Amino acid sequence: MTAVQDKMKAITTAHVDYVKSSFEANKAYMEKIATIKAPDQAMQITTDHMKAAYETFVAEATKIGDMYKDFFKSAFEPMTVGTPKLAVSN
Template identity: 45%
Template sequence: MVKIEDIQHYGKEHLETVAAAANTLQGGFQAIASAYGEYAKKSFEDGKAFVEQLAGVKSLDKAIEVQTEYAKSAYETFVAESQKIAGLYGDLAKQSYKPFEGLVAKFNPAAAR
């Protein structure tokens, strides 16, 4: 027979699990937003420096060289930041499901093995 206390305990446990997952999501989204902000700021500063450098160029060859260096640098930065942000999304997904592992194990003993 199921007791009221058991139901209340389960409800409290479930609520705590949901709160923990929400806190994890909040922190994860903050980290992702911060990473996007830092990348946007760096990209803007790099673009500004490129335009300033390009404005001081006296020859076509030097202009092409400056543009090539900027394109290469911008691509490398994009790839690195994309991998960093993808890693943050992966970490967020893993961390957000951790609080629920205990509940799943409780109802599915095969999952605990």
């Protein structure tokens, strides 16, 4: 059971780390927006922020998704022993 708990802790930590980094990125974006003087700067800053936010989200979602896949594989492995129809495939 410890392996399952460790994997859940790792998943939780990954979620928390993503939320923290997302919050910091949004905070930095808002600070930049508050100091601009021209509308074209706002468009460029917003475009850059949204692109970075999307790329980070996709990367983190993929990483966390893989962690969940590994977690469920480990969690249900004992139930699949002796019952090949229940085995989790890659």
